[in-house]
Amino acid sequence: MNYVIDILGPLLEGTTVTLKMFFVTIALSVPLGLCLALLRISRFRVIAGLVNGYIWLMRGTPLMLQLLFIYFALPFVPIIGIKLPDFPAAVVAFALNYAAYFAEIFRAGIQSIDRGQYEGARVLGLSYAQTMRRIVLPQVIKRILPPTSNETITLVKDTSLIYVLALNDLLRAARSIVQRDFTITPFVVAAAFYLAMTLILTWGFQRLEKRYAVYDE
Amino acid sequence: MPSTMNDPMIHAENIHKRFGAVAVLKGVSLQMRKGEVIAVIGPSGSGKSTFLRCLNHLETIDQGRIDIEGETMVTTSAEGACHYVPDAEVRRICRKMGMVFQQFNLFPHLTVLQNIIEAPITVKGMRREAIIPKAEELLRKVGLLEKRDSYPSRLSGGQKQRVAIARALAMEPDIMLFDEPTSALDPELTGEVLRTMRQLADEHMTMLVVTHEMAFAREVASRVVFMDHGEIIEARPAAEFFATPEHPRTRAFLENVL
Numbered sequence A: 001m002n003y004v005i006d007i008l009g010p011l012l013e014g015t016t017v018t019l020k021m022f023f024v025t026i027a028l029s030v031p032l033g034l035c036l037a038l039l040r041i042s043r044f045r046v047i048a049g050l051v052n053g054y055i056w057l058m059r060g061t062p063l064m065l066q067l068l069f070i071y072f073a074l075p076f077v078p079i080i081g082i083k084l085p086d087f088p089a090a091v092v093a094f095a096l097n098y099a100a101y102f103a104e105i106f107r108a109g110i111q112s113i114d115r116g117q118y119e120g121a122r123v124l125g126l127s128y129a130q131t132m133r134r135i136v137l138p139q140v141i142k143r144i145l146p147p148t149s150n151e152t153i154t155l156v157k158d159t160s161l162i163y164v165l166a167l168n169d170l171l172r173a174a175r176s177i178v179q180r181d182f183t184i185t186p187f188v189v190a191a192a193f194y195l196a197m198t199l200i201l202t203w204g205f206q207r208l209e210k211r212y213a214v215y216d217e
Numbered sequence B: 001m002p003s004t005m006n007d008p009m010i011h012a013e014n015i016h017k018r019f020g021a022v023a024v025l026k027g028v029s030l031q032m033r034k035g036e037v038i039a040v041i042g043p044s045g046s047g048k049s050t051f052l053r054c055l056n057h058l059e060t061i062d063q064g065r066i067d068i069e070g071e072t073m074v075t076t077s078a079e080g081a082c083h084y085v086p087d088a089e090v091r092r093i094c095r096k097m098g099m100v101f102q103q104f105n106l107f108p109h110l111t112v113l114q115n116i117i118e119a120p121i122t123v124k125g126m127r128r129e130a131i132i133p134k135a136e137e138l139l140r141k142v143g144l145l146e147k148r149d150s151y152p153s154r155l156s157g158g159q160k161q162r163v164a165i166a167r168a169l170a171m172e173p174d175i176m177l178f179d180e181p182t183s184a185l186d187p188e189l190t191g192e193v194l195r196t197m198r199q200l201a202d203e204h205m206t207m208l209v210v211t212h213e214m215a216f217a218r219e220v221a222s223r224v225v226f227m228d229h230g231e232i233i234e235a236r237p238a239a240e241f242f243a244t245p246e247h248p249r250t251r252a253f254l255e256n257v258l
Helices: A002-040 A045-060 A063-076 A086-111 A115-123 A128-165 A170-181 A185-212 B048-055 B087-094 B112-122 B128-141 B157-169 B187-202 B214-220 B238-243 B248-257
Strands: B010-019 B022-032 B037-041 B063-068 B071-076 B082-084 B097-100 B175-179 B206-210 B223-228 B231-237
Touching: A002 A045, A002 A086, A002 A128, A002 A170, A002 A185, A045 A086, A063 A086, A063 A128, A086 A128, A115 A128, A115 B097, A128 A170, A128 A185, A128 B112, A170 A185, B010 B048, B022 B048, B022 B231, B037 B048, B037 B214, B048 B063, B048 B175, B048 B206, B071 B087, B097 B157, B112 B128, B112 B157, B128 B157, B157 B175, B157 B187, B187 B206, B187 B214, B214 B238, B223 B238, B223 B248, B231 B238, B231 B248
Parallel strands: B037 B206, B037 B223, B097 B175, B175 B206
Antiparallel strands: B010 B022, B010 B063, B063 B071, B071 B082, B223 B231
């Protein structure tokens, strides 16, 4: 028990890195994903096609590869090549990758809304933007809560990939103690930390689902 | 062109509309005066719903002209090019018309009251305190004040349609378009919706009603328009229309449905 308390310090430090990564990624990828979804279903074929290609690229290659590319290879790309420090590089890779997944969730949600809702709003004089904001998106949120919950839980665990950029997230912190002390206890504690984080998320999403259950379709 | 008292509420001239290779409207023309109640009847696929939807821009026309209360929404040049006025203008003109759908299209995430006050607040910028008493008045009128805070899923079909009528009226339209308002309802629920519509007609609302309810057409409509294969076959005062239908296709249709 004393040992567990001893290693809590570095593990908590790792947890703050993990949480920082998580929240910054969510804050960037959700709005970006919504924009991508709206562009993907827009009438402008070329833009929709480009977004489609982007989503294919982001979902079709490993996130780990994207991380490595943005950190190590991007500096050598002509024109857009910039050298990012490790944390911003990780944030860019995660935000771009998760935006692609969120875009598909949002698109599915938006397209599941009946055409009659758009027509009902339109004959009342609502513009496209007003229809989206006031009528469509509030209904979309209810429908996409379960897949969004999935995706955010995956993100909590995916953050452990940033160890390749030598960032001290929760898992990397645990592993360095394991290697130092030759005991797997830090792994068990780290697992408990991940479970706690995903439990809070699960609980939060369940509350949201309950709140949106006040109306039936 | 500024509108004057003498302008017809709806002036539709030679409307053509195709869906791909299918010509749905082949030169439909209709003039509607203030306070008229016109019932549009005809077999399914005759283009009557499409015609209605063209009037408030849910469909765009391929050829023809539409004026609403003297304001031009779309014209066609001599060369046959269809030209709509700018989108903001189209939306402003269409706001003179309220519409009620077969499938109600209530917003399921909003309560009955919220459904009614949404557009007046969002589109007209009305204050909640100003619109709520009016919305309650409308709900009282359609007999659903006690459902004020219910969600649409808790209502019967007839109740939903009456809320949809109240919602359209909250925008204070000059013309009401009804697209088969009772076709999705159980027979025992159509009566309450038709009663509400009759009440509106008694208040001299200008109404264009696509319907299969012959009794409603006969008793409430001032004029009946019979459409078939994308054309208006016959358009006459209701009493005459039912007493002495002129066209053989009208007679054949009436024999089938009456």
